[in-house]
Amino acid sequence: MSMPPREKANLNVVSIARTPGGARIDLVMVAEMVERGVKVLDVGCGDGELLRLLSESRDVDGRGIELSREGVNECVAKGLAVIQGDADTDLADYPDDAFDYVILSQTLQATRHPRVVLEHMLRIGRHAIVSFPNFGHWQVRLQILLFGHMPRTDMLPYSWYDTPNIHHCTIKDFRQLCTEVGVKLEKAVALNAWGSPLRLNAPWWFWNLFGEQAVFLLSRKD
Amino acid sequence: MVETDLSSQREAPDDAPRDADHPRDSLIASFGVDKPLKLDAGVELSPFQIAYKTYGTLNADRSNAVLICHALTGDQHVANLHPVTKKSGWWETLVGPGKPIDTERYFVICPNVVGACMGTTGPSSTNPKTGNPWGLEFPVITIRDMVRAQAMLLDHLGIEQLFAVAGGSMGGMQVLQWAASYPSRVFSALPIACATRHSAQNIAFHEVGRQAIMADPEWRGGRYHLEGTNPRRGLAVARMGAHITYLSDAALHRKFGRKFQDRENPTFSFDADFEVESYLRYQGISFVERFDANSYLYLTRAMDYFDLAADYGGVLANAFKGAQTRFCVISFTSDWLFPTSESRAMVHALNAASARVSFAEIVTDKGHDAFLLDEPELFAIVRGFLDGARKARGLAAKS
Numbered sequence: 001m002s003m004p005p006r007e008k009a010n011l012n013v014v015s016i017a018r019t020p021g022g023a024r025i026d027l028v029m030v031a032e033m034v035e036r037g038v039k040v041l042d043v044g045c046g047d048g049e050l051l052r053l054l055s056e057s058r059d060v061d062g063r064g065i066e067l068s069r070e071g072v073n074e075c076v077a078k079g080l081a082v083i084q085g086d087a088d089t090d091l092a093d094y095p096d097d098a099f100d101y102v103i104l105s106q107t108l109q110a111t112r113h114p115r116v117v118l119e120h121m122l123r124i125g126r127h128a129i130v131s132f133p134n135f136g137h138w139q140v141r142l143q144i145l146l147f148g149h150m151p152r153t154d155m156l157p158y159s160w161y162d163t164p165n166i167h168h169c170t171i172k173d174f175r176q177l178c179t180e181v182g183v184k185l186e187k188a189v190a191l192n193a194w195g196s197p198l199r200l201n202a203p204w205w206f207w208n209l210f211g212e213q214a215v216f217l218l219s220r221k222d
Numbered sequence: 223m224v225e226t227d228l229s230s231q232r233e234a235p236d237d238a239p240r241d242a243d244h245p246r247d248s249l250i251a252s253f254g255v256d257k258p259l260k261l262d263a264g265v266e267l268s269p270f271q272i273a274y275k276t277y278g279t280l281n282a283d284r285s286n287a288v289l290i291c292h293a294l295t296g297d298q299h300v301a302n303l304h305p306v307t308k309k310s311g312w313w314e315t316l317v318g319p320g321k322p323i324d325t326e327r328y329f330v331i332c333p334n335v336v337g338a339c340m341g342t343t344g345p346s347s348t349n350p351k352t353g354n355p356w357g358l359e360f361p362v363i364t365i366r367d368m369v370r371a372q373a374m375l376l377d378h379l380g381i382e383q384l385f386a387v388a389g390g391s392m393g394g395m396q397v398l399q400w401a402a403s404y405p406s407r408v409f410s411a412l413p414i415a416c417a418t419r420h421s422a423q424n425i426a427f428h429e430v431g432r433q434a435i436m437a438d439p440e441w442r443g444g445r446y447h448l449e450g451t452n453p454r455r456g457l458a459v460a461r462m463g464a465h466i467t468y469l470s471d472a473a474l475h476r477k478f479g480r481k482f483q484d485r486e487n488p489t490f491s492f493d494a495d496f497e498v499e500s501y502l503r504y505q506g507i508s509f510v511e512r513f514d515a516n517s518y519l520y521l522t523r524a525m526d527y528f529d530l531a532a533d534y535g536g537v538l539a540n541a542f543k544g545a546q547t548r549f550c551v552i553s554f555t556s557d558w559l560f561p562t563s564e565s566r567a568m569v570h571a572l573n574a575a576s577a578r579v580s581f582a583e584i585v586t587d588k589g590h591d592a593f594l595l596d597e598p599e600l601f602a603i604v605r606g607f608l609d610g611a612r613k614a615r616g617l618a619a620k621s
Contacts, residue, residue: 061578069583076550076580077602079610083551083569083581093570 017195025195026213027053030105030129033187033217034058038100041065041125043087043117044107048075051082063099065090088112091120099125106213108132108174109165115177122183122220131215134190136170136208154193155212171208178218187217242355242514243348245341246305248273248298248334251378259336259371262364262527269350272375273341274298274333277317278325280381286617287381288323289372290332291389291396294521295461295513297340300332301325306512315596322605327617328385333375335368335396337521339514342371346447346514356516358444363520365392365528369399373407385615386608388412390593391560392521395528398568401549402530402541410548410611412604415557415593417564418538418571419529424559427467428522431460435515444516457515458506465505470556470589474498531571538571545572548614549579550607552600554592580607 017025027050034040037059042051045064048071054060064082066072075082087104088111102125104117109132111117121128133155134140143151150160158165169177171190178185190198190211198207207214251272253259258268275298280287290300290313297304301311301318317323317330334342337360345360352359376384387400387408394416401411420428435441438456442449466474478498482488485495494500534540549572553565562583572579584599586592593600 063578069585073582073584073599073603076582077606079606079613081548081578081580083573083579084583085569090570093573095574095576098573098576 017191023053024049026131026191026215027105029189029191029197029215030103030131031057033129033215034060034101034103036060039063039098040101040103041094041099042103042105043091043121044104044110045075045080045082046071046105048078048080048082050103050105051075051080052078055080060101087117091117091124094120094124096123097126101125101127101129103129105129105131106133109135109167109169111167114167114169115181118177118181118183118218122181122218126219127186128183128218129215130174130218131213132169132174133165133213134171134208134211135168136172137212138209139193139212141209153212171211171214172204174214174216175204178216182221183218184221185216186219189215191215242339242341242344242346243271245273245334247302248275248341250274250341251375253374253378257374259367259374261361261367263361263367265361267336267343267361267363270336270343270371271341271347272333272336272343272371274331274375275300275302276332277301277330278328280329280379281618284381285383285385285615286328287376287379287384288328288330288386288388289376289384289400290317290323290330291368291372291387291393291400292332292335293389293391293393294464294525295509295518296393297338298332298334299340301330304512307508312594315594316601316604322601322608323386323388327612331375331379331381333372335392335521336371337363337368337517337524339517344514345444345516345520355447357447358516360516360520362523362527364524365395365399366403366533368524369396369403372396372400373404376407383407383409385617386410386412386611388414388604389416390414391416391590392525394560395525398530398541399528401545401547402533405542405545405547408547409615410550410608412550412552412607413565413568414552414600415554415560415590417560418531418541418568420525420527421564424467425526427464427559428526430463432519432522434459434463435519438515441515444519446515452510453515454507454510457510457513457518458503460518461509461513462502462506465502467559468589468591470558470587472556472587473589473591476587477501538567539574542572542575542577545575545577547577548607548611549577550603551579551581552593552603553581553583554588554590554597555583555585556587557590557592559590 039061042064045066051062065085072084102121140151190207193212258266300313319326334340337344339346345356349356387397389397394413397413435456438453440451441453481497483497483500530541531538553562569581
């Protein structure tokens with residue numbers, strides 16, 4: 001089985017803020033957007049932390065897809081329903097309306113066809129939740145502007161030549177994509193560098209500059 | 223490693239056919255003429271019997287039963303000393319007290335399949351109509367027939383739903399057939415190193431094995447029990463050929479390389495100069511001590527006929543439609559007999575049917591045989607999957 005050299009794409013968050021209970025704040029944000037007792041597909045589920053959080057805190061029936069074999073085997077050994085697969089190729093095999101929520105956590109920027117992936121997510125599930133590092137964050141902008149090199153931050157720790165992240169986008173870019181695909185934006189949260197949500201009434205340009213990462217809850221337009 | 227000459231085999235034990243009817247160290251469930259086994263071939267097998275072993279204790283609400291399905295050359299002795307070979311059970315790595323399939327927690331049942339030769343009715347059993355061994359008069363059986371018989375055994379034991387069904391290779395085929403035929407009776411399923419259909423290449427290998435048996439003059443058109451002969455050479459060659467397919471190039475190289483067997487130089491003869499030759503001969507010879515040649519024909523045929531999608535209008539997902547069963551599919555990187563691509567196709571079909579499925583591929587160079595060997599990752603995955611299923615089923619920690 002030849003796999004593309006993008007192993008652990010979703011494990012690229014090395015130093016992310018955690019709650020006092022030890023849960024990753026971005027995952028808690030995602031979990032809070034999910035209704036209780038629903039059916040969830042986590043695309044790029046890594047070591048299963050979100051699936052576990054969802055099953056413990058939201059009582060969901062969770063399934064996962066993960067690219068790295070280590071991640072998959074770790075998840076299955078934890079009793080999670082996870083299969084090895086690739087967001088770019090394997091979502092096409094899922095039937096329409098198979099899930100209530102399809103989640104793409106910190107993986108969008110590592111997919112080959114983000115738009116196709118997003119379209120599949122909202123075909124397979126009624127709702128989609130997407131979280132991603134914001135390439136419009138001021139630190140990212142500053143590194144290119146002042147130092148003239150590809151940005152490296154806590155959220156984006158890779159060098160340009162070995163990064164699994166091939167499709168970076170800003171919060172503004174992602175909103176644009178949502179408009180083009182024709183999906184309904186239900187809710188959005190931006191987190192600052194310390195993992196705290198930004199002011200809800202802040203304008204989008206503020207989020208785009210100060211949000212280190214964003215979490216979007218989307219649904220079909222009809 | 224034992225070097226053995228194929229021509230100097232001990233004679234078949236006189237009680238071989240009788241042994242087929244009265245297995246040692248096994249339980250027997252007999253089904254009379256009122257309970258025939260309806261076969262896919264369109265005939266009924268009656269009367270018949272199933273030889274099986276159990277381990278652990280069935281709990282009060284009969285919810286902790288685990289059915290283990292054995293592979294082509296396996297049998298019911300999954301976790302005890304084998305009565306013929308005196309070796310440990312074929313899945314003792316996985317089944318036993320404290321093992322991933324924990325017999326302190328689960329009631330494990332392992333039946334010998336229909337068509338086999340360790341006490342369940344098969345071609346070496348006595349045909350009640352003639353009083354002689356069935357031989358080729360025995361009807362051709364399928365994986366579905368094996369599973370039907372196992373369902374009758376469960377009825378006999380008063381077990382409505384299995385907590386889990388697990389098996390590798392041909393055993394995995396039975397697991398899949400169980401999930402398709404009796405979805406409400408299977409809470410969780412572990413098809414390991416298998417496929418939803420037998421590939422052309424695998425059918426081809428089986429045909430070579432069968433031809434080796436039939437080409438042995440001692441086979442006598444399958445009537446060797448009656449004529450006091452035994453197609454040992456043919457069966458041994460079939461086993462040798464098959465055994466190569468259970469390994470991998472890397473494993474053979476690691477184990478044997480080009481090493482000579484007990485000699486410094488080649489003998490310039492057709493002796494087993496190489497260790498790998500000696501090993502294969504030993505595999506062939508030790509196999510004929512415990513296996514019946516006609517059973518080998520019937521069981522390989524059953525695997526060849528297996529094509530789950532064909533039974534459901536060519537759409538594999540339909541086989542699992544509405545399945546509530548929790549699946550754990552496992553494959554091995556170096557298994558070229560049942561490669562990962564086959565398991566992946568299975569997983570796609572299960573996903574299309576919205577079934578709850580886990581799928582893990584384990585990295586190993588040990589080939590198809592890996593499912594029987596010491597693979598810590600396999601143990602961790604089986605244990606984790608069953609723990610999750612146990613919580614979902616509400617089973618107590620100990621039976």
